[in-house]
Amino acid sequence: MVEGTLTQTAVYPRVAERHALTLDSAAAVLAHNHPSGSPDPSRADERLTATLRQALALVEVRVLDHLVIGRLSAVSLAERGMV
Numbered sequence: 001m002v003e004g005t006l007t008q009t010a011v012y013p014r015v016a017e018r019h020a021l022t023l024d025s026a027a028a029v030l031a032h033n034h035p036s037g038s039p040d041p042s043r044a045d046e047r048l049t050a051t052l053r054q055a056l057a058l059v060e061v062r063v064l065d066h067l068v069i070g071r072l073s074a075v076s077l078a079e080r081g082m083v
Contacts (some may be wrong), residue, residue, distance in 0.1 A: 017059050039074050049082060
């Protein structure tokens with residue numbers, strides 16, 4: 001949905017909502033990579049997940065997970081109880 005630079009990406013909740021509504025989605029799985037190679041979620045990742053969950057809930061789309069992809073592995077925020 002969005003592309004960023006090496007160090008940051010701007011993710012707007014309304015863009016996620018529009019995309020979900022266009023696809024008539026009931027649920028969504030969020031995912032992004034960390035160019036550093038480490039899949040550990042940052043505080044910004046945690047805040048973004050919460051923001052998108054709240055925004056998508058307004059249009060009845062449930063966030064099932066947010067995956068952070070590293071070089072050799074991925075982290076599920078749902079498995080960590082953050083979704």
